Amino acid sequence: MESHRVIVCRCEEVSLADLIETASSYSCTARELKLRTRAGMGCCGGRTCRNMLDQVIEAVTGQKPDHAVSLGYQPPVRPMSFQLLGGRK
């Protein structure tokens, strides 16, 4: 499959080829893959691509997911308005 053409992280427009290349060059963890490519760091908070980052790491480096979640979750876990963030509601 033409992996360069598959967008994995839609928010930051990171392709499967970018992820595979980064994972192989640095033989890194899912967290490092995220920080190097920005995949999973867009406005949706990685809701679509989070699992795929783990899958790329497992396929490329052989690291199995651990009991601890590899990519942390930070609040807010849903997009929220500035009005709400500012405490107007």
Place this chain on the structure above:
Amino acid sequence: MLDSLIIGAGPAGLAAAVASARQGLRVRVVDEFYQPGGRLLGQLHQEPDGTWWNGLAEAARLQQEAVEAGAEIRCGVSVFHVTRQDTSWIVSTSEGVMEASMLLIATGASETPVPIPGWTLPGVMSIGAAQVMTNVQRVRVGTRGVIIGINILSVAIARELLLAEVKVDRMILPAHSVISGDASHPVAVMQSMLRIAHLAPSPLIRMGSKWMKSTWMQRLGTALYPSRGFSMWGIPIQLRTAALAIIGVNQVEGVRIAHITPDGQPVSGTEQIIPADFVCIAGELSPLAELAAVAGCPFAYVPSLGGHIPIHNERMQTPLDGLYVAGNITGIESAKVALAQGTAAGMSMAFSHGSLRDPHVLSDSIKQIEIVRNNATLQFHPGIRAGRMQVGLMAAERSL
């Protein structure tokens, strides 16, 4: 202050609301969607005994029971964050801050579709989105579609599309890639489909599945599998065809497909483009545990349950004070199991609260989960029991 705040008005959340409100707890349920019911809203399928499971009716019944029991249901509310402060849970939502002494996270699961070139084009959706549009919003998803990904969920939803007179041209596999896993492997897909063959509408398929039990038979079956596939309810299911790319300029116009070997490799010279104005991608389901994570709950990684599961005991308690989980966040299973888990979680909260005095009521509700699981017509994963045992052991290690 609320005794119990329940996040998610699906089968687990609503059942928990009914059980705990009936025991006299002050209960509120919040849900992101504008209508309570969660995934129940889209479900419509025929059981092997011929009766129909109508999720919409089931959701309406649960909603009515919850309201009659005194629970409050608020829809269109998103939860951003949960934290524990002194003896209560502080829940930040799009409708302001809510406080409760106990919190039940029943957020269900999310879909993890397999990415394919062109999957970001308008007209491509997850199979669950097609189900919601068809059965809940009553919107026609298109006039001629292709379903990429053959599994229990996508076959069931294909039939729902058919009942709504939406044409599904065929069901095929996603092309092999680094992250497509078993979904692009015809033999693996055949094996998982054989586990649900007893639900098939055709006696021929049901009979065939009996002598397909051994692995070499399955390999042979996959090798001999006709390229135009078998039909279920008139929809061709083509295990030996893969989607290489979804094509179109401004929206979906078609799918480039090719025949594949039993191991999932494309056969050169067999490529062709088939027209389509919508495409559904069916992947796996993954427990939606983000709120449990920000709450600080520890996890267990259990592939047979769908991924990372908040650690919990049989009373649906997590190691965090006053934090409970129920439904698909604890592992991917049917709506009926989620319902039974919700009832147990509701009883468990009532027991902790002190309003449920009789411990037998609680233990009976826990036993009921196992009874429902044993009677289930399909198991989402053969390793569910082993997976649940592992989570139970990890809870016991934390003296839960």
